[in-house]
Amino acid sequence: MLEPQRGEVLVRVRATSLNYRDLLILDGDHFTNGPGSLIPVSDAAGEIAAVGEGVTRFGVGDRVVNTFHANWIGGRLSAGKPCGVRERPGRLARGVPRRLRNALAALPESLTLHGGTPLGPEDVVLTLGTGGVSLFALQLAKAHGARVIASTSSAAKAAKLTGLGADTVIDYVGTPGWGQAVLDATGGRGADRIVEVGGPGTFAQSLVAAGTRYAEIGFVGFVGTGGVPIGFMDLFRSGATVRKTWVxxxxxxxDLVWRLAVRPIGPVIDSVHPFGDADAAFRHFAGRGNFGKVVIAAL
Ligand SMILES: NC(=O)c1ccc[n+]([C@@H]2O[C@H](COP(=O)([O-])OP(=O)(O)OC[C@H]3O[C@@H](n4cnc5c(N)ncnc54)[C@H](OP(=O)(O)O)[C@@H]3O)[C@@H](O)[C@H]2O)c1
Structure with a gap:
């Protein structure tokens, strides 16, 4: 067994799950791609197998998850603060099987949409598609009592969204003008919070869905393709605040894992693949038919 050094812990990884960026990195077209030859995947859950000298935060057997940035402990990022943003797993650093000093958080036994204005029962949240980010956003929004409008390209997934608590589901392929459909579903008011994961493929419609008042668009990702360019007047007419949101x-x-424990909210699991079939897990995830997390379980 590896011996953890002073201030280090050894984590026995029990499971990891796949994210969109893992596909981009493997395809070599992630916008922040690294030098290659890196261990893929960026999240993991496991337990402490051994602790090095001087470790006080964790003991053997504690359940933990890794954090995304190696050394960003808290507060806001600033130029002079070492935070490990250049060491994101699977990009410039090796994936989760590597040495981590600060990047662990305790995982409760049962296992934010906050950051801008607080979310409440009076709010309408719009989620786009059924990727990992969107499903968690839906669950968190429902846990805060908000009304959720969700979109998907699949009738089968629409039924599952309703099962998860989505109040309204829109087919974004059959309804290319889904921004207007959101306005119609809200009496013209629009969504108060939009979890924008589509980027160039969806942003113009998200601006429509935001209405003309105080919506907040959390700008998370860019899974969508196509779409139309955004014009100055589109931005001017919208009352939305656009806030870059990142890990x-x-x-x-x-904060998030304790909120999940208190609610409690569990991740939506699509499938669990043994470590020896990791390539099958990647292929399944790349096929885009999954609803929920595709998990690779360790031994
Ligand atoms: N900023 C950050 O810190 C951060 C953190 C995590 C993720 N991200 C980014 O967030 C995005 C989502 O990540 P993820 O892991 O949740 O992705 P994912 O699980 O791979 O999402 C795939 C789903 O996206 C949906 N989708 C694709 N095109 C769409 C479109 N035009 N309109 C609406 N939905 C569409 C599809 O849903 P249906 O099958 O239902 O149609 C598809 O199944 C990625 O760009 C990722 O890089 C950013």
Whole structure:
């Protein structure tokens, strides 16, 4: 067994799950791609197998998840603060099977949409598609009592979205003007919070869905393709605030996992693949038929 050094812990990884960026990195077209020859995947859950000298935060047997940025403990990022943003797993650093000093958060036994204005029961949240980010956003929004409008390209997934609590589901392929459909479903008011994962493929319609008042668009990703360019007047007419949202600090991760424990909310699992079939897990995930997380379980 590896011996953890002073201030280190050894984690026995029990499971990892796949994210869109893992596909982009393997395809070599992630916008922040690294030098190659890196271990893929960026999240993991497991337990502490051994602790090095001086470790006080964790003991053997504690359940933990990794955080995304190696050394971003809390607060806001600033130029002079070492946070490990250049060491994102699977990109410039090796994936989760590697040495981590600060990037662990405790995982409760049962296992934010916050950050801008607080979310409440009076809010309408729009989620796009059924990727990992969107499903978690839906679950968190429902846990806060909000009304959720969700979109998907699949009738089968639409039924599953309803099962998860989505109040309204829109087929974004059959209804290319789905922004107007959101306005119609909300009496013209629009969504208060939009979890924007489509980027160039969806942003113009998200601006329509935001209405003309105080919506907040959390700009998370870019899974969508096609779409139309955004004009100045589209932005001017919208009352939305656009806020770049990205994977947070260790404090953010701890805040999230405790919220999940209190609610409680569990991840939606599509399928679990043994470690020896990791390539099958990647192929399944790349096929885009999954609803929920595609998990690779360790031995
Ligand atoms: N900023 C950050 O820190 C951060 C963190 C995590 C993820 N991200 C980014 O967020 C995005 C989502 O990540 P993910 O892991 O959730 O992705 P994912 O699981 O791979 O999402 C795939 C789903 O996206 C949906 N989709 C594709 N095109 C769409 C479109 N035009 N309109 C609506 N939905 C569409 C599809 O849903 P249906 O099958 O239902 O149609 C598809 O199944 C990615 O760009 C990722 O890089 C960013």
């Amino acid at each position: 947070g600090s260790r404090e953010d991760t701890e």
